[in-house]
Amino acid sequence: MHGTIMTLLKRYVQTQYDHATWVRLVEASGITYSDFEVQAVYPDQDLYTLVGHAAEMSGVPAEELHEKFGEYLVPDLMLMYGKLVDPTWRTLEMVENTEKHMHVHIRHQNPGHNPPVLQVERLGKNELQVEYVSPRRMGALAVGIIRGLAVYYNEEDRIEIEPVTSENGERVSIRVRRN
Incomplete structure (x- = not known):
């Protein structure tokens, strides 16, 4: 997944909820980094995992998120x-x-x-x-x-x-x- 998308996901969570929610989400996902480089490419699974845990935490289906x-x-x-x-x-x-x-x-x-x-x-x-x-x-x-x-x-x-x-x-x- 393009780093820009990951960076924007972080900003989305922080603006819709708060920074603490982002930190909890990253911790729950088991991802070892919480800052993303815009030009880097990350495993697609990282996005799926983050959105999956966000769905669990919020009660909103992953597709809707x-x-x-x-x-x-x-x-x-x-x-x-x-x-x-x-x-x-x-x-x-x-x-x-x-x-x-x-x-x-x-x-x-x-x-x-x-x-x-x-x-x-x-x-x-x-x-x-x-x-x-x-x-x-x-x-x-x-x-x-x-x-x-x-x-x-x-x-x-x-x-x-x-x-x-x-x-x-x-x-x-x-x-x-x-x-």
Whole structure:
């Protein structure tokens, strides 16, 4: 897992709860470090373990935490990759172009960093079918990011996001509509 994601997870826990919660979470997870280097790559299992223990501690299902974290990530992702974003895009256009603009850039700039593959099909002017493909099985995070994009573009009341398959599979189908 990219160090940026791990760093943002730490900040998410600290802002949603507090620093003491982060410390308890790291201790419960058995991870020997609590600070992450942004450019480093960490075992995916570290994120799964942290989120799993956070789910146990909070009573919130892990998939829901992944979604909430995905929503939280969007402003930082837009700040990091804003130069790759066309200013005329809104939620659907952003989702439609993430693979060919942001993910290709990430893979090229940082070999070894493997964002999910997003296969996006435009079904109509106001509808997309997204196929999330990743052995990480973090489709809920992708759903959260799409929800976060709708908030970012002030379209949260106009965008419907419907996972068509289980959000914890290697391949997750997500339907996104603008009303």
